[in-house]
Amino acid sequence: MRILLENFTKKFGELTVIDQMNLEVRDGEMVALLGGSGCGKSTTLFSICGIHKINGGRILFGDRDVSNFTSQERNVGVVFQSFALYPHMRVEQNIGFPLKLRKESPSEIKRKVDEIAEMVHIEALLTRRPGELSGGQQQRVALARALIRRPDVLLLDEPLANLDAALRLEMRSEIRRIQQETGITAVLVTHDQTEAMSMSDRIAIMDAGKIVQITEPKDMYDNPVSDFVAGFLGSPPIAFLSGRIQDGHFLEPSTNTKIALNGSAASGQDGRKVRIGVRPEFFQPDGGTVISGKVSFIESQGRETLYDVALPDGSILRSIQGGGLRSKIGDTVEWGIDAPRILVFGEDGGRI
């Protein structure tokens, strides 16, 4: 079911956390709310499920205005960061709890619990208590409990933050699989860009209570609207250089390197101050516009190696390269920037 936030405003006392936010999550879509801590992403989530009362605007599920509905009336499934399983109940009781509240018959509850347990692969754990489960298993139980009453909307609040690295990878694809299998509309809150990119259909990136950009992960990576978005997505992160525009080129002041600009940036006024963003995969030993600097830091990531290259004025470029070690710290290197792939930002941070 479609979720629509219209001019949604949330205040805590005098403090306005979210001001006039608009967001549409299409039917069957999974949207990630991505942002740093305090950006209002969890507040948005808790407002959608009704735990927070909204101070302005409307929230619609389908065509139904649920703004004034209580949590109990909204039919929303939520998976909490801590999973929030009921410690005194067995797994089957945990999952069946929402149905028991609806006074469904025990046989009906059992049938549905078995069905959903099969989908999230926890058939063998039904008689255990949450304390006897691993993090990943608890996560599956929490998902099953959220999904069992066929909610209109599924909300996931940092669902992977409490898992260790290996499990995180597994649950990432599991959650996505279950979401696609059920065709449920889902909102995922996360501060981890990899999670957002790998799990969702679209990402809404948030900063200070506002949605900065909302689009598909790939498009957001390639075409960020601002340096904030560009800096948030990508690991290792994008590197920024400051300089000026000259004759349709970017002039890096410390090395006097000229990098050809394209699109609207190329016709930018001479002398205009800009920043360019270079992703590590577009700064490579061969090809492109050559710029020289000193290797200042090397981090081996196994399959790939990450190099930090310092320019004379101290600004840093990053390069990620496959294969073996190519340089040592302190080496002067002349590597090339893939000019067509650079991102140009104005002084206000907006994309040019």
Next chain:
Amino acid sequence: MTGNYRKWPIILALGILTAPIILMYFYLFLDTVTNAPPGSLVPDEFTTEHWRFLWQTIPGRPSIWLATWNTLLFASITTLIVLVVSSAAGYALSRLNMPFRAFFLGGVMVLHAFPTVTLLIAIFLILQMLGLYNTLFGVIMVKASLELPFGIWIMKGFYDTVPWEIEMAGIQDGATRFQVWTKLVLPNVKPAILALGIFSFLAGWSEFILPLVLAPDNKVQVLSVYLAALIADDNNFDMALFKSVGVFYVIPVIILFVFFQNRLMNIYSGGTKG
């Protein structure tokens, strides 16, 4: 840890230090079933006469069984009231966004620190005015209300350790706030309820000053008052009888302690841990 030093010197030292109290308990029990010649510590005959209060009423006193029944009523009803009220009030103070929350919290603290004796005269007057003087009901209400601050405070501490997410999840699953409390939160503070229950029961069982002042009459007498009256009676002074009633009085307490001491420890350790 025990490998680092010899055990027997410690056991010996502790043994010597504890010997007097162990001897006292031993003689307390021994004296209730034996008679010893004057001046001697060694008993020379076995007797059940000191336990005669069990089957015959001591002149001028109520039946021991009436007193026991009164004590049981007094302790259990007090416990019941304390449990019901503190589990609800503790939840409200811990979780509900209600007006004057800070004031209530402070108030509970202050009342907890208030010595009972200072209130005695005022309570006496109030009970007399209400016609509850010399009734079990009156003294139960007083005892329960004086136990409440402690109970509320303990329960609040336990509720504070229950994660908020559990309540949010419950609301989301469609439970009302009341169902969240009864079905999700209360089961998670069960150890606290049990510990507080035992604690209140023992406090009620051993309460002396309130029943003495507020319900001294034979019909509503509890065991502690019964016991005190025995020793206060200079005309029929009987030390062995006094000891026997004392043992009778303390047996339920010992049994409760033996069975529940671990649970009772909860109240001091569990309230603060996460």
